[in-house]
Amino acid sequence: MANDDISLTVEPGEIHALLGENGAGKSTLMNVLYGLLQPDEGEILVDDKPVRIRGPRDAIAAGIGMVHQHFMLVPVFTVAENVMLGAEQTTGGPVGFLDRRRARKLVREVSDRYRLAVDPDRTVEDLPVGVQQRVEIVKALTRDVDLLILDEPTAVLTPQETADLLEIMRTLKAAGKSIVFITHKLKEVQAIADRITVIRRGRTVGTAAPDTSEEELASLMVGRSVLLRVEKGAAEAGAPVLEVAGLAVNDDRGHRAVDGVDLTVHAGEVLGIAGVQGNGQTELIEAIMGLRPVVAGSTTLEGRPTLGLSTRDILRAGVGYVPEDRSVDGLVKDFTVAENLVLDIYNTEPFGTRWVIRPDAIAESARARVEQFDVRTDASGQAAVGTLSGGNQQKVIVAREFSRPLKLFIASQPTRGVDVGSIEFIHRQIVHERTEGTAVLLVSSELDEVLALADRIAVMYRGRVIAVVSPDTPREEIGLLMAGVTTEAAGTAKDGQSDD
Amino acid sequence: MTEQTTATAEDLAAAGADQLPPPKTFAGRYLRNLWTANTFTVTVLAVLLALVIGGILIAISDENVRATTSYFFSRPGDFFSLSWDKVSDAYAQLFKGSIVDPTAVQAAANGTGKWERVFFPISETLTYAAPLALTGLAFALAFRGGLFNIGVQGQAIMGAVGAALAGFLLPLPVGIHLVVALIVGAAFGGAWGFVPGILKARTGAHEVITTIMLNYVALFFLGWLIVQKGVQDPERSDAISKPVDDSAQLTHLLGFVGPSLRVNLGIVVAILVVAAVAWLLRRSTFGFELRAVGLNPEASRTAGIGVGSTYALVMTVAGALAGLGGATIVMGTAVSLTGAVIGSVGFDGLLVGLLGRAKPWGVFFAALLFGALQAGGNRMQSFSGISLELVGVIQALIVIFVAAPALVKTVFRLKPAKVSGLGTGMSKGW
Structure with a gap:
């Protein structure tokens, strides 16, 4: 059951934050409000009148709009075309010409009224993510909604874009709109919300005021107190393990995604790569792992070049890898936990040979590792991995990679979509591995995660490492770096942002 | 959004299954499992459904049966009894041609017939099944x-x-x-x-x-x-x-x-x-x-x-x-x-x-079924005068029903299985 007896009241002109871990049921609740799912029990009241919402059309008619986590825009359409999509106005009577002029005018009006700065004639695919999101907001507002649901709106934004969004939310609030703001980021909640409802395992566990402390909110979310910072000693960096020099890599469309990156990761340290998603981190890691062709440059592992080696050779040379997208690249969901635990070592002793696998040895090792890594599944590890929660799936990957001797551990978004309890566990494992002398390369779009774990931070922007800084650097400064603003160019920061 | 909704829909489905109190008796649990849309049940029901539709085709393709429809409202009994005779005869021949013909067994036991005739149907079934199992x-x-x-x-x-x-x-x-x-x-x-x-x-x-x-x-x-x-x-x-x-x-x-x-x-x-x-x-x-x-x-x-x-x-x-x-x-x-x-x-x-749902032994049994339909179809054609093509139609219908488990589930009002894997298994790969 994703939602179990949840009550939520949103007042007019209120920003109501819905806080909960991934999988707590936030999105389910909102999908019910937006008519994408039907409730088994209970009712929805708009202006004190019960309404029945069978689909998005009913929801919009009832004054409820939604901005999804993944935008619902047609990339090759202009902003105005996207906005009128589904509510096309026509001229010419029965012939029905699309009334683009009216759509453009409408976009411009809404954009001006709420200071959204959206140009109706731009093609959506050319716009940065933050602006695309504003297009979604415009789309909802042109449908005259009174309640706007924003589903994890800040997940894809830079700190600056996030600040802009919060400003827009304040403007909307001043205009009398109500907003439901779904998130799991505590700082944003404190910054903007008028009221906070915390959801855990499909139930409302409390309503809090915005001045509630981070620790209190976190423990409400998880149901116990959590360590937000990882305790770790100073790094004792040893010899270089991974050296990347002048690396250039193209993305799937053939555009240069990594453009001359130099990096060194030493034994016993965590090098964190901070950056907004889509600035070349994915391609960089895939190139290091032999999963993506390299255009120029070199990568070496303990001095030996690894370019041209297969992914298997690289893994077997002592590299552990937690891929960014666990459900696509990390796990075979229909395989059992046990099978996934040997996905990259199934043909090595004791699990198998060139010709046969040994299910008994695989099962036995699974039992031990399920226990050691606290994977919440049946003890035999014979359940399909797809039936586990996100956090436990991630623990399976971490368990797999940590069960062989490593020289280098590469973790890409290791805690994305993972509950707070599992985040804590995974973080401790990573720090433990570092302390044992493994070199760790950590990529995360969560700045907090990089700050908590890294001994040095490399900031990536548009395919380049634009700075390597210490984790003591103020958040704001790193945030500016993530937006491509280096200290020398700080004066032009504002310009750099707006024509981004 | 699609991802999210499917994920949550699954959650809801799983939740729904959890809600039901577990049946107390063994028989209750057995029936629940049987009528949950698991692969075995769906396969059996798909075969059944295909045979029913095949029966309708046999009936309406028969001239005598069609003749009774002209006075259907005055004497509907004719229509049903003729149809029944025709269909039951056809399927009886199908059985005799693929598994065993009881009269041949009796004759062989009495010494009036040859044992060869007793084993002939099963021999034909296995003969057709062998290459089918391999290509399957x-x-x-x-x-x-x-x-x-x-x-x-x-x-x-x-x-x-x-x-x-x-x-x-x-x-x-x-x-x-x-x-x-x-x-x-x-x-x-x-x-x-x-x-x-x-x-x-x-x-x-x-x-x-x-x-x-x-x-x-x-x-x-x-x-x-x-x-x-x-x-x-x-x-x-x-x-x-x-x-x-x-x-x-x-x-x-x-x-x-x-x-x-x-x-x-x-x-x-x-x-x-x-x-x-x-x-x-x-x-x-x-x-x-x-x-x-x-x-x-x-x-x-x-x-x-x-x-x-x-x-x-x-x-x-x-x-x-x-x-x-x-x-x-x-x-x-x-x-x-x-x-x-x-x-x-x-x-x-x-x-x-x-x-056979792409499982080796499943494929083997599917090959036996298809071999039997082939062998029985030959006899059905010569004894009941029903075209061998009907067997092809029945085979195709079975597979359509298996490949469209939602259809079978709807027809028989099966409960959603927690792990069915039917639809996904059939629809992926393209």
Whole structure:
């Protein structure tokens, strides 16, 4: 059951934050409000009148709009075309010409009224993510909604874009709109919300005021107190393990995604790569792992070049890898936990040979590792991995990679979509591995995660490492770096942002 | 959004299943499991549903039955009793032609009939089932590896060609000749499967397109080959090859009971191969790679498995299985190559593979069912005057119902299974 007896009241002109871990049921609740799912029990009241919402059309008619986590825009359409999509106005009577002029005018009006700065004639695919999101907001507002649901709106934004969004939310609030703001980021909640409802395992566990402390909110979310910072000693960096020099890599469309990156990761340290998603981190890691062709440059592992080696050779040379997208690249969901635990070592002793696998040895090792890594599944590890929660799936990957001797551990978004309890566990494992002398390369779009774990931070922007800084650097400064603003160019920061 | 909604929908479905209190008695739990839309129930119900619709077709295609419809409202009884007679007779013949004819058993027991007639139906069923099991496996194995092998027909044709050539060209001693001919057949089929496999691995060419095209190439190659000197039977003017040497013909297992019992070593080969493929999938390193690549090629690649080489190998092995299927026909029942030597056993293999849900023993039982329908259909045609094509219709209906589990579930109001895997299994791969 994703939602179990949840009550939520949103007042007019209120920003109501819905806080909960991934999988707590936030999105389910909102999908019910937006008519994408039907409730088994209970009712929805708009202006004190019960309404029945069978689909998005009913929801919009009832004054409820939604901005999804993944935008619902047609990339090759202009902003105005996207906005009128589904509510096309026509001229010419029965012939029905699309009334683009009216759509453009409408976009411009809404954009001006709420200071959204959206140009109706731009093609959506050319716009940065933050602006695309504003297009979604415009789309909802042109449908005259009174309640706007924003589903994890800040997940894809830079700190600056996030600040802009919060400003827009304040403007909307001043205009009398109500907003439901779904998130799991505590700082944003404190910054903007008028009221906070915390959801855990499909139930409302409390309503809090915005001045509630981070620790209190976190423990409400998880149901116990959590360590937000990882305790770790100073790094004792040893010899270089991974050296990347002048690396250039193209993305799937053939555009240069990594453009001359130099990096060194030493034994016993965590090098964190901070950056907004889509600035070349994915391609960089895939190139290091032999999963993506390299255009120029070199990568070496303990001095030996690894370019041209297969992914298997690289893994077997002592590299552990937690891929960014666990459900696509990390796990075979229909395989059992046990099978996934040997996905990259199934043909090595004791699990198998060139010709046969040994299910008994695989099962036995699974039992031990399920226990050691606290994977919440049946003890035999014979359940399909797809039936586990996100956090436990991630623990399976971490368990797999940590069960062989490593020289280098590469973790890409290791805690994305993972509950707070599992985040804590995974973080401790990573720090433990570092302390044992493994070199760790950590990529995360969560700045907090990089700050908590890294001994040095490399900031990536548009395919380049634009700075390597210490984790003591103020958040704001790193945030500016993530937006491509280096200290020398700080004066032009504002310009750099707006024509981004 | 799609991701989210499906995820949450699954959650809700799972939650729904959890809500029901577990039945207290064993029988209650058994029935709940049976009527939950699990694969076995759906398969059985799909067969049932196909037979019902086949029955309606039998009834309305009969002239006498149609005649009763003109006065249906004055005497509806005629319509129903005639229909019933017709359909029940047809299905009785289907049964007698595929499993056993009780009157023949009685006659044999009394000493008035031959035992040969008792075993004839089952012999025919097994004869048809053997190549079907092999071609079914050829589709199923590729399917488990994430590939749609539409080229089973072509691979089986090449297998028949290879086995026949080895069968009448190589002068080998008894015993060895048989084994060599089977191996050559498998090798020809394997080569025909390797081509689309390597094309997929190297260039990404979709196997559906390439295998369909290779089916035509194989078919026309066969047509060309059988009129060539040294291949064509010198005593015949029509397009037929020399017969396979006796030493390369599959032994008739029940030849001592009577000469009409055609069931041969092919069924033994099929059973051994089914067992081998089951072992391969479960216990071999290649099977692990195959399953991993089939379920998630991206994760397999990330874990260091060579996805391309796995594709090439899967298609080669699948082709070899289909080739064995073709070989058992030409070495068992057909003896000579003709343009239509293997009939549609390759295409039927796709249906068998789907019906068997791409599991080795499932494929085997599906092949038995299809073999039985084929054998029984022959008798139904000669005794009830119902066209053999109806059997094809029933076979196709079964597969449609199996491939559309939602339809069967709706018809029979089954509860959603927590882990059904039906729809996903059938719809992925494209």
